[in-house]
Amino acid sequence: MQKVSCPPGSLRSQKVLLLVTSLAVILDQLTKLWVRKSLLLGESIPEEGFLRFTHVANEGVVFGLSVPQAFGFIVPVLLIAAVLYLAQRFSLLGSAWGQTSLGLFVGGSLGNLIDRMHLGHVTDFIDFNLWGDFHWPAFNLADAFIVVGVAMLIVVALRSVVGARYG
Numbered sequence: 361m362q363k364v365s366c367p368p369g370s371l372r373s374q375k376v377l378l379l380v381t382s383l384a385v386i387l388d389q390l391t392k393l394w395v396r397k398s399l400l401l402g403e404s405i406p407e408e409g410f411l412r413f414t415h416v417a418n419e420g421v422v423f424g425l426s427v428p429q430a431f432g433f434i435v436p437v438l439l440i441a442a443v444l445y446l447a448q449r450f451s452l453l454g455s456a457w458g459q460t461s462l463g464l465f466v467g468g469s470l471g472n473l474i475d476r477m478h479l480g481h482v483t484d485f486i487d488f489n490l491w492g493d494f495h496w497p498a499f500n501l502a503d504a505f506i507v508v509g510v511a512m513l514i515v516v517a518l519r520s521v522v523g524a525r526y527g
Contacts (some may be wrong), residue, residue, distance in 0.1 A: 376459035377466075385466025388502040389474060392483040402486065410490060414487035416498040419480070436469045443513070450520065458516045465507030471502035 399405065399415035406412055443465060451457040475482040484498035 373451060374457050374459060377453065377463045378384070379496040380460050380463025381470070384464055384502070384505045385471050385474070386473030388500060388505065391501050392471075392475065392485070395483055399485075401508075403514065408489075411461040411518030412487045413485045414498055416487075417479075417481040418484045418498070420480055436473050436476075439468055440469050447513075450517070452513070452516055452520060454463040455516065457459065457512065461509045461512035461516055464505040465513060466509075468502040470511060471505070472500075473500075 373438050395413065395415050397411065401415050402415055404412040404414040422448065443462065447453050447458065472482045482500065483504075484500050484503075486500060486504075487498045488496040490496055
């Protein structure tokens with residue numbers, strides 16, 4: 361029996377991208393729901409320590425920087441569209457690594473966008489106390505997925521460029 365191949369742009373050929381995106385959104389939303397149900401705003405468990413879960417309502421963007429509310433909706437949508445366009449344009453969706461990196465980026469972006477649309481802010485909760493009273497700005501799984509996805513995407517893109525040039 362002959363295996364039927366899927367066209368590169370079809371949904372079936374992008375199953376890793378769709379799976380990773382879906383899992384990222386689900387994990388992100390479930391952890392945020394747990395935080396909102398389990399902790400009062402500003403409450404931390406444990407109360408002290410290097411790593412805590414602290415319920416934070418982040419109305420800003422990266423590192424809690426304040427911006428007009430529309431910015432928090434429009435920019436993520438434009439970034440998702442731009443990244444997906446560039447990934448398609450430069451054939452980064454052909455590998456499982458490329459699809460995984462994009463799935464993490466898109467899933468994380470959608471997870472935070474869902475919060476903004478539903479709550480008017482993003483629920484953050486991962487709180488690192490680095491030294492003294494200095495805390496890294498609280499973040500969530502969506503933020504971690506975005507960072508890891510972008511790092512992987514850079515590696516995939518560089519490998520693609522180097523492979524095309526020297527392969």
